[in-house]
Amino acid sequence: MSAPVLSIRNLTIDYIGATSDFHAVKNVSFDIGKGEFFGLAGESGCGKSTIAFAISRLHRPPALIRTGSQILLDGRDVFTLDDAALKQLRWREVAMVFQSAMNSLNPVLSIERQFYDVLKTHTGMSRVAARARAAELLKLVDIPADRLTAYPHQLSGGMRQRVVIAICLALNPKLLIMDEPTTALDVVVQREILERIHKLRQELGFSVLFITHDLALMVQVSDRIGIMLEGELVEVNDAQAIYRTPQHDYTKKLWASIPRLTGKPIAEVTP
Numbered sequence: 001m002s003a004p005v006l007s008i009r010n011l012t013i014d015y016i017g018a019t020s021d022f023h024a025v026k027n028v029s030f031d032i033g034k035g036e037f038f039g040l041a042g043e044s045g046c047g048k049s050t051i052a053f054a055i056s057r058l059h060r061p062p063a064l065i066r067t068g069s070q071i072l073l074d075g076r077d078v079f080t081l082d083d084a085a086l087k088q089l090r091w092r093e094v095a096m097v098f099q100s101a102m103n104s105l106n107p108v109l110s111i112e113r114q115f116y117d118v119l120k121t122h123t124g125m126s127r128v129a130a131r132a133r134a135a136e137l138l139k140l141v142d143i144p145a146d147r148l149t150a151y152p153h154q155l156s157g158g159m160r161q162r163v164v165i166a167i168c169l170a171l172n173p174k175l176l177i178m179d180e181p182t183t184a185l186d187v188v189v190q191r192e193i194l195e196r197i198h199k200l201r202q203e204l205g206f207s208v209l210f211i212t213h214d215l216a217l218m219v220q221v222s223d224r225i226g227i228m229l230e231g232e233l234v235e236v237n238d239a240q241a242i243y244r245t246p247q248h249d250y251t252k253k254l255w256a257s258i259p260r261l262t263g264k265p266i267a268e269v270t271p
């Protein structure tokens, strides 16, 4: 792998409780290469989102990152950044799309205005230049520029999600984190959006951290996959190896639990 964009070492995160602490992430280490599509899978509550929040330093008490944890983004230590550097980090270096992202658009502002707000705040761009850039970004996600004047409620859920992704790409981030980005959408729209992202990262060169519990979907879009179990990263391998020759018992169990239309679990079906 070329120099990694993201390098996580010994990441340990606890949620501090009144009587005891909950160990959400336990000594996790992995890298994501430039342009790589990396999937993080595992059942609900295994710590995936906690890792995503730590990368953008969005975690808040009671989350506590333990000493010895390190996250390097393009070689810079995320945990030592001051407020100004942190502002740079968010959007410009790392952008995040959440599960409910399509509902994160402001309902009373036009799509154009929402692009303008981000571009003006982070780059001081003029309204005219922002309009041109917004049209270009919408095109990337297959939305015609005439939708710039629309309000969120005038767009379908899939379109709103694509608008959010386009806004996330506005400042050319090095890493796009997608935490269950398409779970609320139907499977066809889900697939279209992921295929678009897959192509875009090849064209634009950003890396992706894709989080989901849908392992079958993940294998189709990821280069490598990490499997998490109760806060630990138990297996990391090429997507095809995770599919064809899973090593860890838990990965095998995950596959065995996925039903197929044929009635056989996915692990018994030749792709």
Ligand SMILES: Nc1ncnc2c1ncn2[C@@H]1O[C@H](COP(=O)(O)OP(=O)(O)OP(=O)(O)O)[C@@H](O)[C@H]1O
Residues within 6 Å of the ligand: 015, 022, 024, 042, 043, 044, 045, 046, 047, 048, 049, 050, 051, 061, 062, 063, 213
């Ligand atoms: N603010 C909090 N206080 C206490 N415990 C928390 C807090 N946030 C998360 N947790 C716990 O930490 C664990 C990891 O949560 P996290 O959201 O990272 O899991 P996840 O793998 O992303 O799950 P999901 O797929 O359901 O989003 C869970 O058991 C959760 O209950």
